[in-house]
Amino acid sequence: MTLTKVKKEIEIIQTGKNTLTVMISGDVIGRNVESSLNVLRDLLQSEIKKISFKEENLKNWDSSLVLLVYEIKCLCAENNIGCDISDLPHNLQDLIALAFAVDRKPTRGSGDDLSAVEKVGKGTLDLWRKVANVLDFIGSVCRGIGRAITFRSVMRKIDLWSALEDCGPKAIGIVCLISFLVGLILAFVGAVQLQTFGAQIYVASLVTIGMCRIMGAIMVGIIMAGRTGSSYAASIGTMQVNEELDALQTMGLSRVDFLVLPRLFSMLIAMPLLTMIADFAGILGGAFIGIFMMDLPCQEYWKYAFNSFHLNNFLVGTFHGFCFGIIIALCGCYSGLTCGRNADSVGKATTQSVVCAIVWMIVVTGIITLICQELNI
Amino acid sequence: MSKDAVIEAKNLTVGYGDYVLLRNADYQVNRGDVFIIMGGSGCGKSSMLRVLTGLIRPLKGTVIINGTDITSAEESEVQKIREKSGILYQSGALFSSMTLAENIMLPLQQYSDYSPETIRELANLKLALVGLKGFDDFYPSEISGGMKKRAGLARALALDPDIVYFDEPSAGLDPISSRNLDDLILEINRSLGTTIVVVTHELSSIFAIGNNSIFLDAQSKSIMARGNPNELLKNPPNEEVYKFLTRGGER
Numbered sequence: 001m002t003l004t005k006v007k008k009e010i011e012i013i014q015t016g017k018n019t020l021t022v023m024i025s026g027d028v029i030g031r032n033v034e035s036s037l038n039v040l041r042d043l044l045q046s047e048i049k050k051i052s053f054k055e056e057n058l059k060n061w062d063s064s065l066v067l068l069v070y071e072i073k074c075l076c077a078e079n080n081i082g083c084d085i086s087d088l089p090h091n092l093q094d095l096i097a098l099a100f101a102v103d104r105k106p107t108r109g110s111g112d113d114l115s116a117v118e119k120v121g122k123g124t125l126d127l128w129r130k131v132a133n134v135l136d137f138i139g140s141v142c143r144g145i146g147r148a149i150t151f152r153s154v155m156r157k158i159d160l161w162s163a164l165e166d167c168g169p170k171a172i173g174i175v176c177l178i179s180f181l182v183g184l185i186l187a188f189v190g191a192v193q194l195q196t197f198g199a200q201i202y203v204a205s206l207v208t209i210g211m212c213r214i215m216g217a218i219m220v221g222i223i224m225a226g227r228t229g230s231s232y233a234a235s236i237g238t239m240q241v242n243e244e245l246d247a248l249q250t251m252g253l254s255r256v257d258f259l260v261l262p263r264l265f266s267m268l269i270a271m272p273l274l275t276m277i278a279d280f281a282g283i284l285g286g287a288f289i290g291i292f293m294m295d296l297p298c299q300e301y302w303k304y305a306f307n308s309f310h311l312n313n314f315l316v317g318t319f320h321g322f323c324f325g326i327i328i329a330l331c332g333c334y335s336g337l338t339c340g341r342n343a344d345s346v347g348k349a350t351t352q353s354v355v356c357a358i359v360w361m362i363v364v365t366g367i368i369t370l371i372c373q374e375l376n377i
Numbered sequence: 378m379s380k381d382a383v384i385e386a387k388n389l390t391v392g393y394g395d396y397v398l399l400r401n402a403d404y405q406v407n408r409g410d411v412f413i414i415m416g417g418s419g420c421g422k423s424s425m426l427r428v429l430t431g432l433i434r435p436l437k438g439t440v441i442i443n444g445t446d447i448t449s450a451e452e453s454e455v456q457k458i459r460e461k462s463g464i465l466y467q468s469g470a471l472f473s474s475m476t477l478a479e480n481i482m483l484p485l486q487q488y489s490d491y492s493p494e495t496i497r498e499l500a501n502l503k504l505a506l507v508g509l510k511g512f513d514d515f516y517p518s519e520i521s522g523g524m525k526k527r528a529g530l531a532r533a534l535a536l537d538p539d540i541v542y543f544d545e546p547s548a549g550l551d552p553i554s555s556r557n558l559d560d561l562i563l564e565i566n567r568s569l570g571t572t573i574v575v576v577t578h579e580l581s582s583i584f585a586i587g588n589n590s591i592f593l594d595a596q597s598k599s600i601m602a603r604g605n606p607n608e609l610l611k612n613p614p615n616e617e618v619y620k621f622l623t624r625g626g627e628r
Contacts, residue, residue, distance in 0.1 A: 032495045062537045067495070067502045091568040098564055099505040106511040108519065342473035342518050 010036055010068070018049035022072065024088075025056040028065040037071055044075065050082040055089065066095050073100070137334050141264065144256040148265075154253055155261045163266035167228045171270070172277060174227065175220055179278035182219050183207050183285025191294055200294055204304035207286025213313040214365065216278035217320035220271065221328065225357035229332035232263050233353035236336025237346040245337070260333040267325035275321030279314065312377050316368070323364050324357075331357040381407040382441075383540060383572045384429065389438035391424050397436065398424050400598045404591050406540075411566050411573040411586045413606060416593035417621065422576045425593070426544055429574065430464055431455040443539065460488050463533030463541040467548050469525035471517040477504060477528045478513035484535045503531040507561060523554035530561065540572045541565070547579040559585045580624065584610070592618050 010031075011023040020043060040051075051072060069085060073096060076083035085093055114122060147153040190206040236259055239245050248255055283305060290296045335353035339345050384406035391399040398421030406412045414422050427433045428440060431447045439446045442462075447455050471480050481500040485491060491499065501513055507527040509520075517525055526546065533541050543562065547555040559582050566573050566586075577583060583590070583606045590609070592602040594617060602609055602618045613619035620626050 030490060032492045033498065034492065034494050063499055063502065064491070064495070067499055070502050070505070071498060091570070094564065094568045095506065098561075098568070099502060099510070102505065102508060102510045106515065108515070340518065344473040 012036075012039060012043065015052070018047055020048055020051045022051060022053050023056060024053065024058055024065065027059050028061040028068075030062065031064040031068070033064060033068045033071060036068055037075070040072060040075060044079055044081065048081060050084065051076055052084040052087070054087050058089065061092070066092065066099075069096055070099050133338070134334065137337070138330070140254075140256045141260055141330065144254065144261050145264075147254075147257065148261055153261060154257045155265075156258075159258075159262035160265055163262045164269060166231075167224065167263075167266050168270040168273070171224065171227060171274060175223055175274050175278050176281045178223055179211070179216060179219050179281035180285040180288075182215060183211055183282030184289055185285075186210050186215065186282070187286040187289035188293075191289065195294075200290075201296055201300060201304055203286060203290050203294065203296070204301045205308035207290075208283055208305045208308040209310075209313060211282030211286070212279045212309065212317050214317060214320065216282055217275045217317045217324060218361070218365070219282075220274045220278045220321055221324035221361045222358065224267070224271065224274070224324070225328050225331075225354050225361070228267070229328040229353045229357045230350045232329065232332030233335040233339070233349045234346055236333060237339030237349040240336070240339045241341055241343070241346060255337060259337070260329070263333055264326065264329040267329040268322065271321040271325030271328075272318045275318050275324075276314075279317060316372060316377060320365065320368060323368070324361050327360045327364060328357045331360065383408050383410075383443060384412075384574070385441045386429075387439045387441070389428070389440065390436040391421050391428055392436050393424075393433075397598060398595075399593060399600075401438070402591075402593075402600050404600060404603060406572060406574060406589070408539075408572055409566070409570055410589045411562070411575065413583050413587035413590035414574065414576045414593065415578055415583055415590055415606070415621070416601075417578065417595055420593040420595040421598075422578075422593060423544060426542055426574070426576045430462065430542060431459060460484075460536060461539045463530075463536070463538040465526065465529045465533045465541065465543045465546060467545045469517070469522075469529035471525055471528055471532070473517050476514050476516055477509065477520075477531070480517075480528065481532045481535050484532065488536055499535070500531075503534055504528070506534070506565075507531045508557075523550050523558070526550065526554075526558060527561070530558075530565075534565065534569075534571075537569070538571065540574060543573065543575040543577070545577055545579075546575060547577060547582050552581075555579070555582065556585075562586055578621075580622065583622075592621065 009024060009026040009028050011025075013021045013023060015021045020040075022040075053069065053072075069088065069092065073083050073085070075081075085096060088096075144153060144155075148155055187203050187207050191200055191203050194200045194202055194206070236245070239259075245255060248258055287301055287305070290301045291298050332353045335349040335356065339349035382405045386402055386404050389399070389402040390397060391402070398419075402425075414425055416422055424433070428435050429442070434448055439448050441447075442458050445454055445458055447458055450458075471477070472483070475483070478497065478500040481503050482496050485496045485499060489496070501510070504510060504513055507530050509524060509527055509531065512520065512524070512528070517528070520528065530541075546558055546562065550558065562573055562575070563586055565571055573586075575582070575586065587606040590603065590606045591600045592609070593599075594601040596617075602614045606622070609618060610622045613622060
């Protein structure tokens, strides 16, 4: 008795009280299998003890037929039903045998089936481990600096020059452009309010103090975190993927001396200088708006700008740049050194370096501002 | 092109810019062959594979795959050829941000009309075929190198290809995993009738699976020998081939 024809090539027939036969014929190419399986699942509710496959004029077939036979065999195994595929082509039988010849069982590390309390405990331990790793890294860097000062470091001068060139001269263009535009925006925003009191000449003071005190350093920090810090994380992370970090370790070379110190020292030198350049570029941007857009007298503008230029502000801004340099270099290098061993991890390390650097720059800015407030600087 | 030929290379010159790796190579791969491209380091085996898969164009000559000359065809035509080919790269080249099942589902989602449920089941079937049943939700970083190769093979088989290319399949594998992979290649070749092209210099694999081969020579930049590797071992046409097939000659 024919029970159903799911597709014209696949026919399910009840050949005995407890026996079903799946007839397969013609071309079975690109078939979805759910409908056939649903029909069979319904039929298995009754007293079926055996399912047999018969082929009649089977011509072309692809993975969809293999999948159908495989799924039906799995279904039979689940329901303790016999399944006979001996009438199917030999190569199809071989494939089914191959699919069932599992040579290993999947096992994963612990962590998937933890209780809520265990998860909290594990999370706390992981957090502590991360903090310990960061402190260990900072300690290693301090020891590396000590070695460098006493000329015992394996840091190569060529690496320092190359890193310095990358984060110094090559970054000046973008730093100047962005700082000029920030000075310009600062002047525009200030001018709108100051004009209402007829005090537009104070735009010069606003821009000069703003750029020198903090804005120059902040802008350089953000640019360098995105430009250089991320490149540190990506290049060191790629070295991890290529096992270059392992090679360094097995050769007994300090990763900190070899990879971190050149980058750290170059940032320490470049960042304060870039901050100074950014300050002046920002003041120029403000002057452009004041002189050319607001028609302030040129001499008057520069007089007010010069009067507002205090060495204290300038040095505080430069000190910010110095601190940001340390943060960017350490965040970039740490993210690279702790990177996983695949392409995805390099992406994550890069993101982590930029996010960490920006967050820590804001935190450090807050701390420096508080200290300056207390010291009346 | 003969009736049985799946790949036919004519007068093929392979290289990069002015640097020539191989000159005027002619060979043919027949349907159902396990075809080995062998030779020493730097002879152009991997570059040849890149030419066959349409990743680079040869400096000269033609490569006809299933009747289409991929050296002069439009990119869309080459893409159609690629859809009927699978490639297993040296490292498996699995996408690390995707699970094994997602890696296999990707070409099926792009190029087949199967329903999402069938695609998922097909991915599980392909994993089962390469001995990785139950590993569908594992990420590549969670499995060993040998398992990555198997998963890479499952992805290469996703679209029921006519031809599967293998780039150094034994590289980095222990002898047992290497032997298992060889068995798997033979089983796929036998069960599915898939034409297999293998780039390798692993002698045990060459003799175990190859039924046709070419031997590329870096010095003469040409095909130095061709035929069944076991026959070439019995009757080596020259000293270089003999040395290669006997690991430097008898000692």
